Amino acid sequence: MDATPIQTMQREVPTPATTMPIKVTARDVNVFYGDKHALKEVTVDIPDRGVMAFIGPSGCGKSTFLRCINRMNDTIPSCRVTGDIRIDGQDIHDPRLDVVQLRARVGMVFQKPNPFPKSIYENVAYGPRIHGLARSKSDLDEIVMTSLQKAGLLKEVQDRLGDPGTGLSGGQQQRLCIARAIAVSPEVILMDEPCSALDPIATAKIEELIDELRENFCIIIVTHSMQQAARVSQRTAFFHLGLMVEEGETTQIFTNPRDNRTLQYITGRFG
Amino acid sequence: MLLAKLLALMGAREEATNVNEHIVKSYEEELALLDKRIAQMGGLAEHNLGRAFSALDKHDPRLASQAIEADRAIDQLERDIENQVIVMIAKRQPMANDLRHIMTVLNIAGDLERIGDLGKNIAKRALAIAGEHHPKQLMAGLGHMAELAARQLKDVLDAFSAHDDQKALAVWRSDASLDALYNSVFRELLTYMMEDPRNISLCTHLLFGAKNIERIGDHTTNIAEKVHYLVTGRVLTEDREKSDDTSSVLLGKPATE
Numbered sequence: 234m235d236a237t238p239i240q241t242m243q244r245e246v247p248t249p250a251t252t253m254p255i256k257v258t259a260r261d262v263n264v265f266y267g268d269k270h271a272l273k274e275v276t277v278d279i280p281d282r283g284v285m286a287f288i289g290p291s292g293c294g295k296s297t298f299l300r301c302i303n304r305m306n307d308t309i310p311s312c313r314v315t316g317d318i319r320i321d322g323q324d325i326h327d328p329r330l331d332v333v334q335l336r337a338r339v340g341m342v343f344q345k346p347n348p349f350p351k352s353i354y355e356n357v358a359y360g361p362r363i364h365g366l367a368r369s370k371s372d373l374d375e376i377v378m379t380s381l382q383k384a385g386l387l388k389e390v391q392d393r394l395g396d397p398g399t400g401l402s403g404g405q406q407q408r409l410c411i412a413r414a415i416a417v418s419p420e421v422i423l424m425d426e427p428c429s430a431l432d433p434i435a436t437a438k439i440e441e442l443i444d445e446l447r448e449n450f451c452i453i454i455v456t457h458s459m460q461q462a463a464r465v466s467q468r469t470a471f472f473h474l475g476l477m478v479e480e481g482e483t484t485q486i487f488t489n490p491r492d493n494r495t496l497q498y499i500t501g502r503f504g
Numbered sequence: 505m506l507l508a509k510l511l512a513l514m515g516a517r518e519e520a521t522n523v524n525e526h527i528v529k530s531y532e533e534e535l536a537l538l539d540k541r542i543a544q545m546g547g548l549a550e551h552n553l554g555r556a557f558s559a560l561d562k563h564d565p566r567l568a569s570q571a572i573e574a575d576r577a578i579d580q581l582e583r584d585i586e587n588q589v590i591v592m593i594a595k596r597q598p599m600a601n602d603l604r605h606i607m608t609v610l611n612i613a614g615d616l617e618r619i620g621d622l623g624k625n626i627a628k629r630a631l632a633i634a635g636e637h638h639p640k641q642l643m644a645g646l647g648h649m650a651e652l653a654a655r656q657l658k659d660v661l662d663a664f665s666a667h668d669d670q671k672a673l674a675v676w677r678s679d680a681s682l683d684a685l686y687n688s689v690f691r692e693l694l695t696y697m698m699e700d701p702r703n704i705s706l707c708t709h710l711l712f713g714a715k716n717i718e719r720i721g722d723h724t725t726n727i728a729e730k731v732h733y734l735v736t737g738r739v740l741t742e743d744r745e746k747s748d749d750t751s752s753v754l755l756g757k758p759a760t761e
Contacts, residue, residue, distance in 0.1 A: 240740070240741045240742040241732070241736065241738035241739060241740055241741060241742075242738060242739050242741045459597075459599060460597050463599075487599050487600060487603075488599075488600060488603060488604065488737065489600065489604070489737030489738075490600050493523070495600075496523065496600050496601060497523065497524060499599040499600050500526065500598070500599050500600050500601060500602045501526050501527050501528060501531065501599075502523065502524040502525065502526050502527065503524070503527065
């Protein structure tokens with residue numbers, strides 16, 4: 234048998250390889266809940282203007298890591314985070330940094346839509362108002378309209394902005410939460426299973442929205458749906474037992490993962 | 505030697521068990537059914553090639569008709585595989601090695617169907633020239649080709665079922681010898697035709713027969729490339745050495761370089 238190596242290549246990647254600058258860097262991030270070591274030595278670079286998906290079985294640490302990025306874990310008393318996380322090179326654990334400001338830069342959308350018990354308008358206007366982003370009523374109106382527009386909700390709600398946000402359908406409520414998140418002009422949007430409570434049509438609308446938003450934001454999404462990760466993200470990271478096992482281009486992860494654990498998980502083989 | 509083989513086999517098995525079975529058992533069964541259908545298709549295509557050549561060699565129109573008829577079963581298996589793959593993609597949304605497996609099966613089924621057609625075409629030609637006398641030595645070269653093509657086909661199907669990349673690459677590389685045989689058969693047949701124009705009708709059929717076998721070799725190397733992709737996730741980009749230069753041969757002139 235001829236031993237000369239044979240030339241091979243990866244399959245062409247349909248989405249352009251990410252050449253965007255890095256938005257979020259994490260170095261050796263560890264998270265402890267009391268004695269439990271929930272996240273171990275996570276190091277990753279997350280590019281701007283793109284979608285990164287975190288996948289993995291329940292309890293693997295993916296949501297824990299997501300919540301590190303806007304310091305949501307600070308609210309859990311037993312939780313301790315070590316390591317270095319930077320956004321545009323700025324250390325998010327810098328004591329001089331205002332956490333409220335950080336959370337304005339790093340918005341979050343949760344699993345279950347959680348609009349405030351206020352009108353649709355007030356839901357979106359709340360953030361810009363408390364952060365002082367609008368100088369006048371017309372400024373605020375414009376922010377609310379643009380945000381609803383960007384979230385793909387304006388057409389459906391423009392003639393009933395005074396109605397309660399909680400009266401919308403689940404999918405609309407989730408898009409309202411996305412409008413609320415982008416109203417404060419964040420740089421990073423964290424999404425923790427944003428579609429798990431939605432039907433397929435509402436899910437498709439959110440996915441379409443994510444696809445549009447990625448032109449302007451750095452989006453990080455935790456999802457249990459592998460197909461969703463494959464559809465919406467350009468890069469994917471697989472977490473297992475607190476470790477980030479593998480991170481790479483989404484097409485590579487889903488067609489030819491390097492790590493056997495990734496393969497077992499995404500093909501449905503974990504025992 | 506035997507011990508080494510045994511050890512290699514055990515190693516391969518260990519490797520294979522490294523990947524667990526699917527949590528959903530029916531998924532595992534569906535994948536196994538795909539492999540079984542490919543094995544059936546390959547077995548039929550291989551057998552039919554032998555039968556078609558025998559029909560040609562032994563002037564046996566009955567055998568030729570059987571070979572023509574048997575191609576139906578190969579076509580049916582291809583349709584079965586296609587349908588199964590479509591349903592599996594819709595139902596399972598395969599990922600990673602499963603995705604490569606399913607797509608590879610679909611591609612291989614297409615190649616095997618073409619191989620079946622080429623075998624059938626040889627049988628048709630056997631039917632056409634069954635009444636003609638053809639000298640023994642003319643068939644020797646063709647016989648070698650048919651034998652080699654059948655062996656390569658068998659090897660590549662073994663490589664597929666064992667996920668053996670090295671074996672697939674060996675088949676991929678050795679297509680050159682089939683091409684070389686074809687070149688010499690081509691020249692031999694040309695010589696016969698030049699010697700006596702009454703040979704032209706017979707020799708043209710045999711020439712197409714030889715071409716068909718050469719094409720079977722090409723489909724076999726396609727399959728080898730797919731097996732490589734299945735096992736490694738990488739696509740072969742190197743151009744295979746092409747040794748079939750008959751497309752540039754002119755009567756009375758040497759082949760252009």
